[in-house]
Amino acid sequence: MKTARAGRSKGEPDDEQPLAGHIVALIFEKPSTRTRVSFDVGVCQMGGKTLVLSGRDMHLGHGETIADTARVLSRFVDLIMIRTFNESVLTELAEHATVPVINGLTNRTHPCQIMADIMTFEEHRGPITGKKVVCYGDGHNNVFSSFLQGAAKFGFDITFSGPPGLAPEDEFMNMARKAGCSVAIEQDPVKAVQNADLVVTDTWVSMHDSQSAKEQRHNLLRPYQVNDDLMAHARADALFMHCLPAHREEEATSSVMDGPHSVIFDEAENRLHAQKAIMRWCLAI
Numbered sequence: 488m489k490t491a492r493a494g495r496s497k498g499e500p501d502d503e504q505p506l507a508g509h510i511v512a513l514i515f516e517k518p519s520t521r522t523r524v525s526f527d528v529g530v531c532q533m534g535g536k537t538l539v540l541s542g543r544d545m546h547l548g549h550g551e552t553i554a555d556t557a558r559v560l561s562r563f564v565d566l567i568m569i570r571t572f573n574e575s576v577l578t579e580l581a582e583h584a585t586v587p588v589i590n591g592l593t594n595r596t597h598p599c600q601i602m603a604d605i606m607t608f609e610e611h612r613g614p615i616t617g618k619k620v621v622c623y624g625d626g627h628n629n630v631f632s633s634f635l636q637g638a639a640k641f642g643f644d645i646t647f648s649g650p651p652g653l654a655p656e657d658e659f660m661n662m663a664r665k666a667g668c669s670v671a672i673e674q675d676p677v678k679a680v681q682n683a684d685l686v687v688t689d690t691w692v693s694m695h696d697s698q699s700a701k702e703q704r705h706n707l708l709r710p711y712q713v714n715d716d717l718m719a720h721a722r723a724d725a726l727f728m729h730c731l732p733a734h735r736e737e738e739a740t741s742s743v744m745d746g747p748h749s750v751i752f753d754e755a756e757n758r759l760h761a762q763k764a765i766m767r768w769c770l771a772i
């Protein structure tokens with residue numbers, strides 16, 4: 488789908504218009520740049536319409552149950568994408584909706600991001616199966632949890648490197664291990680990066696994390712900054728990814744983000760292409 492529209496201006500429709508006659512609700516309970524724009528543009532390119540809704544302006548979970556919201560929205564729209572806080576809001580919405588519901592990020596997971604990341608890796612380096620991915624920072628991070636979900640599906644190995652007490656959830660590690668992937672925890676950042684094919688980091692403080700703990704988190708995570716010295720220990724052809732938004736010079740230096748290993752802006756663009764495929768898959772069109 489990406490190749491099919493190479494060279495077109497962004498607003499030009501795709502040759503195929505699978506979403507013609509379809510309307511998609513995009514619900515945001517948290518801020519977003521990439522997810523909001525990529526879903527909206529993607530629906531538009533495929534001939535559909537969007538309703539971009541702020542959770543604040545809806546009765547969702549306050550004044551109306553999530554189940555009733557799901558039933559009502561299902562009478563108006565063909566597909567729902569939601570970015571929310573607790574994952575239970577997403578699962579409850581999906582359980583009661585009669586249309587597909589896409590996870591646009593929860594406190595716990597961010598699967599659309601990982602579909603774009605895997606697409607980006609494979610565009611640059613071929614199949615990700617059997618490759619080594621190293622994630623630096625907070626193991627509870629939603630992007631890293633979805634990397635484990637992705638590992639279970641695509642068969643790559645993951646090493647986490649972060650301070651004690653911030654290891655990933657057992658459920659996600661077990662999911663990847665059960666699928667035959669190697670999942671390691673290595674507190675030494677330099678040891679972790681040996682033979683890495685892909686180095687990933689994310690913000691040290693996520694949108695749902697308490698801002699009052701910011702300083703303490705920064706102190707804990709500072710040794711895990713991805714900088715040129717660390718990247719020098721990865722494979723020479725290792726890629727660097729960050730889902731963005733980034734806090735430059737905190738979790739990663741600008742020299743890495745704008746350097747030869749980095750594919751961060753391809754990663755951002757691929758949100759569009761990967762999510763268009765996800766929407767087609769959800770609607771079987």
Ligand code: CP
Pocket residue numbers: 518519520521522523592600730731732
């Ligand atoms: N990476 C990502 O989901 O970005 P936004 O928060 O801008 O949507």
Ligand code: NVA
Pocket residue numbers: 592594628629630689690692693694695730731732
């Ligand atoms: N971990 C980040 C991802 C932002 C896209 C957050 O949840 O804030």
